[in-house]
Amino acid sequence: MIPELGEFALILALGFSFILAVIPLYGAATLNTLWMDYAKPLARAQFTFLLISFICLGYAFANDDFSVQYVANHSNSQLPIEFKLSAIWGGHEGSLLLWAFILSGWTLAVSLFSRGLPLDMLARVLGVMGIIATGFISFLLWTSSPFERYLPRFPADGADLNPLLQDFGLIVHPPMLYMGYVGFSVAFAFAIAALLSGRLDAAWARWSRPWTNVAWAFLGAGITLGSWWAYYELGWGGWWFWDPVENASLMPWLVGTALIHSLAVTEKRGVFKSWTLLLAIFAFSLSLLGTFLVRSGVLTSVHAFASDPERGFFILVLLLLTIGGSLTLYAFKAPNVKSESSFGWLSREMLLLINNVFLVVMAITVLLGTLYPLLIDALGSGKISVGPPYFNALFVPIMSLLALSMGISGAARWRQTSVAGLKEQLLIPVIISLVVGIIFPFIYGDGFNFRVFLGMTVSTWVIATTAKEFKDKFRNANSITAKLSQLTPSYYGMMLAHVGVAVVAIGITLVSTYSEERDMRMAPGDKIELADYQFEFKGAKKVKGANFTADEGTIEVTLEGEPVVTLYPQKRHYTVKRSMMTEASIDAGLFRDLYLAMGEPLGDDGAWAIRVHYKPYVRWLWLGGLFMALGGILTVFDKRYRKKSTGEVAHA
Amino acid sequence: MLRFFILVLLSITSAYAAIDTYEFKDKDKELRFHELSADMRCPKCQNQNLADSNAAIATDLKQKIYLMLEADKSDTEIVDYMVARYGDFVLYEPRFNAQNAVLWLGPGALLLLGLIVVIWLTRSRNNKNAENTEQVPELDAKQEKALQQLLNKDKKS
């Protein structure tokens, strides 16, 4: 009964989204206030029924209803409850329901937090989000309903969730990621609404910014969580593989970064409007493209959902309508956009535009590399692979240029700045950065290393220039505390995010250069040494978990005779799926991780194949990601976004 | 001296890291082994390199790489050997040839194009403004310096 209710709720939600897609937009076009007023309640209704649908699916999982195909395929009676519920988004159909649910959540949020927004603008924004929702709910009902049943005969127990997914990571990573992907639809909707209404003044940018920043923060957090999860879960100590699905999340984030900066300029200076509109469309288009890539089966990936060309075709049609439609609208309406001010050739505006170019080229590079094998195959020229060597070779130089440019932009003034002024401002940061870059590999490593020099110089540069800009704010201040509270959350957020970039860069540089790894055969009592640490294997024993049995090894780690930690890596055998999984044991630290994994048992003397990793500064990667996400969230608390409406009726 | 090499032969497809305990006397060869197995793709898996895959074919290919390294073959010879049997698909670093020119040169060209467009746009915008404003009298070196000092004194961001 409950699954059918869920399906029915989905159908009702479709009805409401369809009406939301049509009536308010028509009302905005004809200035019909009544029809525009329908937008808010329709958003509420859409949300309510998607919530009901989502809860129904959760109920089916919680009650082990294996007559529902999706539940039978992804769950099991032995599965711990937190994973039963997370399994809702463990497969294609359920994750799509999550997507639609989160979309309705953002739509509701926009309807609730838009007091200063003129009615026609709100109607258009919600209407566009309704169009997207209609597309996705149709997709769900037509090809991917999670409520399909196995009747009359259904399995007594489920096929269990993939052991790799039975982890905390599943609980947090997809929802965060989807909050980001879907959140860009708000920026998209604002852009489309602006194009439709012809009202392309900078106010649109001010309304758009908090939504975009939050979406960007969530997406960044989702990517960071994904990298962290892959690191400790997959057992080989990697944190980024340039896999198509990983790239699908990075591309909208890169364009999103360009977008948040472009929006800032458009709001403050009234320029770049046409470019910002295009970026908003581009960012969400990449979200949709990501959805296509992950679910259609055109690309191979360990992370991809079970794919189906029929579903792929449906998503492609959705893409054509949404992206094609928006780009057509853009081509026709964008010429009406006029700049409100001008700027000199060396100015903060120009430098931010340069940064945009870097970010967009980075995104296109990732897109090119991800799709190139498909292009070559579609042209009949055979199969090739594009992997980490390509992406690292191209991405790193451009990212370094971007980091350099970041520092200069911070020192530049709006409208016009002089080379002499810049030189004077940036001299000290240049010196500090070069000094750190040159000295660091000698102190930390064993001699000069160009990669470390580049990475450390560029990271220090970002931090030093940010610090200098911050210090300069106090030049004319009478009191430090007064000035501190005068600085806006936006500013603090920006600083935090920029420092986050530097922290990530440091992490990447150091972990890729100074990591050490050894795979060894170890019998009980054997010792090996890695990076000044001694590892002694004490043997393995059998242990039992909720739905698995495991061989658990014990390894004692010492540093110069002093015990550091004892690690317990496991080799798990999941009883239902009959598959094996490595559960690595990690001693996490801010400045280094010790990472141990067990391979296969070798021989009768209790020996095992053991992998030992020394990973310096790997946590900085995720710390930096966290900084960036927090920085993004911080900007939303700016007072100017929370200005109460003055009570005047917003004119249509 | 006993030299063991242990093959970890896995028959079930499961999700765990392949830990092969090849022992190299030569540190340089060990490094090359790690690089080669990281940069080559497992022909059967869902986008994994040889290093991380536990498929039977990946283990065989890693063993072949090990044997070829011990036989003092160069990296190029090993790569060519694999490509002759499995095609370019097995390389994660696409070859630099006419077919892949767009792939390797595209981003750089795009970057240049982007920078040129930005500079040209700002220039033409600037020129438009220059036409509209009256000619500003040029400052001499002393006046320029004084101006800079004034500007730097009360700098506001």
Next chain:
Amino acid sequence: MPRLLLFIPLALFISLSFFLWKGLSIDPRELPSALIDKPFPEFQVAALLQPERMLSKADFIGKPVLVNVWATWCPSCRQEHEQLLRIAQDNKINIIGLNYKDERAAATNWLRQLGNPYAFNIYDEAGMLGLDLGVYGAPETYLLDAQGVVRHRHVGVVTAQTWAKLQVMIQKLGVNQ
């Protein structure tokens, strides 16, 4: 901004969609053989059922053959075995077996129990011939022409449809000779 330039994003997107649409009908996991139109690798390997007999390429050059890579640990090989028996009965073309990384005793038993569609079997215990051939997972079936050049590779179970397609190719080979 000149009007036409604003249509560039749309144009780029449409060309991209075309490739994505084409991509839907391609299987990204299918790997074509790197040896198409190249000679079958040279080898000197023992036969499965007669361990003292050494086999080489000379044993099947002369007319088109099918080389079927199989093993007892491969469940799909079990699936296609009946079809292979039918092909052998048809007598249009010989099937040479390549027993890949298997155990001689298990393989011999298998053929005894299920029937032997193969003219003879190459016992590639270590899989070295398979490596030279570019085998990445059993079952695989190769079509060679009379000169021993690889013309086609089919990865996966050989079904009746596969056999129909192969027959068309074999006919073309016969015509070209």
